[in-house]
Amino acid sequence: MANLKASLNLRDKGAEFWERSPKWRRVAMAMSFIAFCYALPFLNNPLINTPGSDFQSVLFYPVGMYVLMAIGLNIVVGKSGLLDLGYVAFFAIGAYTMAILGTKTALNFWEILPIGVGLAMLSGVLLGTPTLRLRGDYLAIVTLGFGEIVRIFAVNTDSIGGSRGIAGIPTPPDFFNAKFTILDPKPYYWLLLTFTLLIIWMVRRMAARRPGRAWDAIRQDDDVAQLMGINTRKYKVWAFVLGAAVAGVGGVVYASQILSIVPDQFNLNISILILACVVFGGIGNVWGVILGAVLLAFTPERIRFLSQPRILVFGIALVVMMNLRPDGILPKKKREHFDPNWDTVEESGEGEIK
Amino acid sequence: MRLEIKDLRVHYGKIEAIKGVSIVVNEGEIVTLIGANGAGKTTMLKTISGLRPVTSGQILFNGEDISKMPAFKRADLGLSQAPEGRGIFVGMTVLENLEMGKYNRKDRKKEMAEDLEKVYHLFPRLKERAFQAGGTLSGGEQQMLAIGRALMSRPKVLLLDEPSMGLAPLMIQNIFNIITEINKTGVTILLVEQNAQQALQRAHRAYVLEVGHVVKEAKASDLLNDPAVRAAYLGTGAH
Numbered sequence: 001m002a003n004l005k006a007s008l009n010l011r012d013k014g015a016e017f018w019e020r021s022p023k024w025r026r027v028a029m030a031m032s033f034i035a036f037c038y039a040l041p042f043l044n045n046p047l048i049n050t051p052g053s054d055f056q057s058v059l060f061y062p063v064g065m066y067v068l069m070a071i072g073l074n075i076v077v078g079k080s081g082l083l084d085l086g087y088v089a090f091f092a093i094g095a096y097t098m099a100i101l102g103t104k105t106a107l108n109f110w111e112i113l114p115i116g117v118g119l120a121m122l123s124g125v126l127l128g129t130p131t132l133r134l135r136g137d138y139l140a141i142v143t144l145g146f147g148e149i150v151r152i153f154a155v156n157t158d159s160i161g162g163s164r165g166i167a168g169i170p171t172p173p174d175f176f177n178a179k180f181t182i183l184d185p186k187p188y189y190w191l192l193l194t195f196t197l198l199i200i201w202m203v204r205r206m207a208a209r210r211p212g213r214a215w216d217a218i219r220q221d222d223d224v225a226q227l228m229g230i231n232t233r234k235y236k237v238w239a240f241v242l243g244a245a246v247a248g249v250g251g252v253v254y255a256s257q258i259l260s261i262v263p264d265q266f267n268l269n270i271s272i273l274i275l276a277c278v279v280f281g282g283i284g285n286v287w288g289v290i291l292g293a294v295l296l297a298f299t300p301e302r303i304r305f306l307s308q309p310r311i312l313v314f315g316i317a318l319v320v321m322m323n324l325r326p327d328g329i330l331p332k333k334k335r336e337h338f339d340p341n342w343d344t345v346e347e348s349g350e351g352e353i354k
Numbered sequence: 355m356r357l358e359i360k361d362l363r364v365h366y367g368k369i370e371a372i373k374g375v376s377i378v379v380n381e382g383e384i385v386t387l388i389g390a391n392g393a394g395k396t397t398m399l400k401t402i403s404g405l406r407p408v409t410s411g412q413i414l415f416n417g418e419d420i421s422k423m424p425a426f427k428r429a430d431l432g433l434s435q436a437p438e439g440r441g442i443f444v445g446m447t448v449l450e451n452l453e454m455g456k457y458n459r460k461d462r463k464k465e466m467a468e469d470l471e472k473v474y475h476l477f478p479r480l481k482e483r484a485f486q487a488g489g490t491l492s493g494g495e496q497q498m499l500a501i502g503r504a505l506m507s508r509p510k511v512l513l514l515d516e517p518s519m520g521l522a523p524l525m526i527q528n529i530f531n532i533i534t535e536i537n538k539t540g541v542t543i544l545l546v547e548q549n550a551q552q553a554l555q556r557a558h559r560a561y562v563l564e565v566g567h568v569v570k571e572a573k574a575s576d577l578l579n580d581p582a583v584r585a586a587y588l589g590t591g592a593h
Contacts, residue, residue, distance in 0.1 A: 210457075217443055217454055223405050224441035229429035229458030229507065 072246025081219030086147025094251020120248025282328030444489030455506030
């Protein structure tokens with residue numbers, strides 16, 4: 001068992017290889033990985049094909065979309081340690097912005113995109129400012145409520161379609177040679193992939209700098225972070241807002257592809273599944289989170305031929321995996337681990353006055 | 355830099371933990387707050403550093419009332435705390451922990467090397483362990499790190515919460531020697547301690563806190579010889 005665990009230690013081996021690589025090899029590896037991602041829709045490998053559903057569509061939704069959202073939620077949950085169970089709300093706000101403005105105004109996708117992202121961010125501020133003084137479980141409950149409120153509001157508001165939702169959402173205008181139509185999911189996938197890569201780049205830059213340090217400190221000990229002079233409220237709201245922005249991007253792109261949306265697409269399950277992607281892949285490590293999202297989105301589609309029992313099989317696989325690797329598939333660097341029994345004999349409270 | 359607390363009241367929900375406490379810490383002093391568990395010592399420090407809201411009363415820092423100021427701004431003023439239980443960022447290295455102590459300093463890049471050197475001079479062990487995770491340090495080393503980190507922001511007043519807690523006698527001596535040394539460099543210190551013996555030997559003045567009240571205020575050396583204090587806190591009563 002110990003041997004098995006050592007051989008499964010992908011993270012450290014991978015990180016070691018990466019760190020020992022010269023710059024040209026890193027660039028080459030990154031480039032070929034990105035090229036591979038862009039070429040994915042043309043791959044017709046029986047191993048990764050999805051019998052029962054269109055592989056190219058699966059790449060866009062759920063796989064690409066889950067990856068994007070998991071990266072966004074990782075800013076909130078993984079980097080700054082805030083448990084958000086209503087993440088789908090920001091996705092819904094992005095999607096509804098696209099749907100409403102796309103059907104009722106002459107604005108096109110590219111004009112609506114910043115509005116959708118802005119509205120998602122604004123709702124992040126509105127939700128975050130009053131609630132982020134709450135910690136842990138309490139924050140989880142409030143965000144859970146927020147997610148449900150957004151969905152129920154959409155169900156009960158007839159001017160935005162009520163429970164029937166909104167149909168006839170326009171597709172994005174042609175972009176050079178790429179034509180966005182319902183029949184061809186490839187351009188959407190490439191669009192989503194491009195956004196995802198941009199966001200990964202931005203998040204990595206940020207995490208390596210002062211905001212990353214502040215989030216790290218807040219996650220580990222909020223009080224001490226304040227003592228260090230960190231405006232913890234500000235950084236927590238920022239984490240929330242950035243997470244919301246990423247989900248907003250996802251929502252706008254999603255709505256423009258699927259052409260019609262209904263409120264029930266934005267239910268609690270999505271929030272939980274995205275959170276599962278983050279935890280399953282390895283909280284805080286962006287590559288782990290991506291891998292987790294790919295596996296969690298792809299597996300149920302891959303085993304669609306099992307029809308009904310597939311969710312059961314999927315659930316069992318999840319339970320087994322989390323037992324084998326409780327920190328996720330690709331966890332963060334191990335140095336975070338702390339043995340509470342470290343100070344033993346020589347420093348065991350003899351100094352206290354009895 | 356004078357720290358003055360006037361008629362401070364602090365509540366946890368409906369329970370009043372601090373019931374009208376007034377204390378003064380003059381520039382250059384070591385002042386200690388001693389008292390039993392639950393006397394309100396830690397609450398006092400948390401309130402001064404801004405982690406607990408005040409119900410009423412004033413916290414005057416150099417004459418300015420800071421009782422409504424958020425904690426992170428008080429850190430900028432020159433109020434620095436080594437919190438109870440040390441509060442080390444266990445996932446960061448020793449060096450990263452120390453760097454965090456400077457998070458909000460405008461000149462942090464210029465000051466960093468110089469202040470690191472100062473802290474390493476006080477605590478050579480931290481230099482040896484600079485690239486080790488904070489969580490892998492022993493209790494004594496963590497306490498050194500907590501104090502060193504608090505010093506990185508060039509504090510004018512240093513708040514120390516039970517620096518001797520859970521440490522071996524030799525380490526306690528060591529830590530208190532360093533506290534005295536820090537004070538001699540001109541840092542005013544407010545020290546909360548259960549180890550009254552050590553605290554009173556090192557401090558200039560002391561307050562005895564009992565369930566949210568100050569019951570005694572005196573020169574530390576006088577309290578060391580006070581029979582009531584000896585009986586209650588020094589474990590060497592008259593009988």
